[in-house]
Amino acid sequence: MPSRRRMLQMLGAAGAAAAGGWALFAGRGANAYYQGPVSDHFDGVRFFNPGQAGPRGPLAFLRWQLADRGAAWPANFASPFAADRPPARVDGDQVRVAYVGHASFLLQAMGRSILVDPVWAERAGPISFVGPKRVNAPGIAFDDLPRIDAVLVTHNHYDHMDVGTIGRLWQRFRPRIVTPLGNDTILKSAVPGLAADAVDWDGAVDLGDGLLVHAEPTQHWSARGATDRSHALWASFVLQARAQKVYCVGDSGFGTGATFARVRERHPGLTLALLPIGAYEPRWFMRHSHMNPDEAVQALQLSGAAQAFGHHWGTFRLTNEPIEQPAIDLAAALAKHGVASERFAALRPGEVRTV
Numbered sequence: 001m002p003s004r005r006r007m008l009q010m011l012g013a014a015g016a017a018a019a020g021g022w023a024l025f026a027g028r029g030a031n032a033y034y035q036g037p038v039s040d041h042f043d044g045v046r047f048f049n050p051g052q053a054g055p056r057g058p059l060a061f062l063r064w065q066l067a068d069r070g071a072a073w074p075a076n077f078a079s080p081f082a083a084d085r086p087p088a089r090v091d092g093d094q095v096r097v098a099y100v101g102h103a104s105f106l107l108q109a110m111g112r113s114i115l116v117d118p119v120w121a122e123r124a125g126p127i128s129f130v131g132p133k134r135v136n137a138p139g140i141a142f143d144d145l146p147r148i149d150a151v152l153v154t155h156n157h158y159d160h161m162d163v164g165t166i167g168r169l170w171q172r173f174r175p176r177i178v179t180p181l182g183n184d185t186i187l188k189s190a191v192p193g194l195a196a197d198a199v200d201w202d203g204a205v206d207l208g209d210g211l212l213v214h215a216e217p218t219q220h221w222s223a224r225g226a227t228d229r230s231h232a233l234w235a236s237f238v239l240q241a242r243a244q245k246v247y248c249v250g251d252s253g254f255g256t257g258a259t260f261a262r263v264r265e266r267h268p269g270l271t272l273a274l275l276p277i278g279a280y281e282p283r284w285f286m287r288h289s290h291m292n293p294d295e296a297v298q299a300l301q302l303s304g305a306a307q308a309f310g311h312h313w314g315t316f317r318l319t320n321e322p323i324e325q326p327a328i329d330l331a332a333a334l335a336k337h338g339v340a341s342e343r344f345a346a347l348r349p350g351e352v353r354t355v
Contacts, residue, residue: 032228033182041201041217046230052219052255053288064285070320077135077314077323081350084140088147089113094354095244095271100139101349102315103160103250105274109241112149112211116248116274117160118169124159124316126224131158132316139349142168150207153179154250155234156186156222159316163190170194178205178213182232186224201235214238216263219253220289238267244355247273247305251312253288254295260302272355273305277330277346278313281320293330297337300344307355310346
């Protein structure tokens with residue numbers, strides 16, 4: 001039998017890595033967060049990916065957790081970039097992109113500042129001592145943040161929805177919060193007085209001053225505890241700032257590639273795609289939940305984005321690949337598909353790009 005410590009590590013990794021562990025004992029009861037009409041991706045209790053495979057089940061999860069877990073990570077993986085000190089505002093048609101780490105970004109455009117999946121926690125887990133520990137500091141110190149106007153939360157896994165960070169942001173800035181259906185219930189129960197816009201796929205939220213947020217389908221799933229698997233929706237976002245359009249993908253399997261082709265049809269001329277490139281091994285277990293770098297390059301091509309930045313690597317050890325492997329595999333995939341290396345960069349915390 002695994003030790004108690006090992007079991008805690010297993011459960012913490014499952015919640016953070018979207019690996020299935022929190023759903024080991026999930027029942028078929030009423031939805032914990034959302035009551036709404038049945039649709040092509042909601043059966044009345046759970047959300048699902050139409051025409052796409054779902055995540056692996058509990059026996060597969062245990063097989064993975066009890067097998068070889070791959071290369072160990074160092075306790076510290078320092079970024080070559082100093083922590084960013086962002087300006088108070090960025091005007092004009094440019095979009096300033098600052099990488100905080102893992103899946104967290106600060107986007108600044110048209111005088112507004114937007115955070116995507118903000119996580120400043122030391123661990124990606126349900127409590128302070130459970131879950132993968134971050135191996136590098138956030139690329140922006142929390143106290144150096146400019147005024148935050150909006151927060152986009154793609155789904156409720158612990159490495160993307162950090163209620164502690166969101167509570168601090170709410171208390172300081174009262175930002176507009178946009179998240180897929182059901183996740184607003186989780187945030188409101190965790191943060192007193194919080195308000196959030198809950199959106200379905202293909203929905204949009206007007207942030208004012210020419211900024212729009214579009215919610216797009218993505219192949220993933222959700223869970224916060226042992227009985228709420230897929231009770232809240234997951235999504236990607238397209239942030240539209242006049243002519244600039246940034247495609248923000250938190251987590252996604254590649255599947256048939258249809259979701260990326262669909263975004264190209266709905267939002268032609270994407271300026272930038274933020275694409276996950278990490279947490280993909282072993283493939284037999286992770287491929288329905290997380291892309292590998294080769295699939296991320298294909299996603300860039302299908303989406304039609306002019307440029308991409310790779311994230312979801314090098315901060316929290318969620319799966320088996322060595323810490324630098326995503327960047328190595330991304331370089332190989334770009335060469336394989338004939339895509340210029342400058343078109344798709346694997347970012348590191350503190351790195352800033354302007355598009």
